[in-house]
Amino acid sequence: MKNASVLVQTALLLIAVSLLFFYVWPAFSAISAEQDKISEYDEAISQAAEVNNLLNSLKNEIESIPNTDRNALQTYLPETIDPITVQRDIKAYVDRHSLQLTSMGQGELSSFGTGGYLQQQEFSVIVTGEYQAVKNMLRDTERNPYPLHIVDLIMAPASAASSEVQADITFITYQFISDNQ
């Protein structure tokens, strides 16, 4: 009778040890691993939510820009320079200040700055007129809705006997190269 009891107790002990080794311990390891995964998921969820929130806020910010301002920005830095429009505008400034246009021409497109997102194009113009009129024309070109940056300017008397000056001006303007292009 006593031997049977010892046998049962030994069997229980063996079962207990087996449970501990073959179920509890692996389950514990699995739970630890899964909790680690949960932590990683938590972090990923928080980061993804942060990205989504940031994206939404930026999207809202872009959408909150009034259309007029957005159009002004697009005009300031267009995706394509229209050489005809640029030369027409320069001609308009020349005419506006009663200057005599001697010649006007355009250069090739070239990249500008780093990143390859900008291109510039030169426009050369030679005008003759009163100094003040040339100056006013240059003042107006710098206030153009898109940039007409002066990169070269040579101003000299048109002739020895004349009070007029001849200005050889090189403007550059820019276009934005988007990824969609």
Add this chain to the structure above:
Amino acid sequence: MANNSRPSFIPRRTPTAPKKQPSSRSIGLFGYLSYILFFGSILLSLGMFIVSQQVQNTLQEKQTELATIKDQFQQSEMDRVQEYERFLEQLTAVFSRSISIERLFAAVEDSVVEKIFFTEMTLERAIESLALSASVQSNSFDTALFQRNVYTEFPVLETFTLEEVALQSAGQPTATTQSDEEDTTTENDVVTFSLTFDLAASSLPFSPQVVPVDADLEDDNNETAAATTNTNDT
């Protein structure tokens, strides 16, 4: 009456304490240990099972939540935002390149002293700077010296080089050197020199004020009439 003192034929037992029978259920230390371990491991296993189920459920919930957030993310929107950000960056870069030519002309005009005549003016623009060169005529060395002193104190034009000073007298140009000696030039003499200004683009800040191409002339004509230009005087 019967005699009650007669002994019973059933033998009497002497009153002694009952002998304790050894219990068949008595548990030793080993027994306790085995029971505790057994039931403990059962409970632990049960607990582990429950916790495991909860953890798995939580993990699945997190996976579902992440998938939902991922579904909310739109790559096209992200591309659009990034594109617009690039556009704004480039726009800022272009805008920061703007300088005020009007300010430059104003500085040149304000700093010119009497009897100094610009015969030619050249402007070359680099990324962060611009170089303004001018060929200048004067009627005397004193005027040239005075002009040089004015430039040294003029904020925008203070970084300059004055060189190639020459005296043209009766059609005979004579190379000279700068000196503070007494001026011996006559009224018919022409002192020529060249000026080169190195200007930082930041010294000519541009204030945005867009004027449409077809805007009215406003007061331009008045300005033209009132203007005094040294360039034209040549």
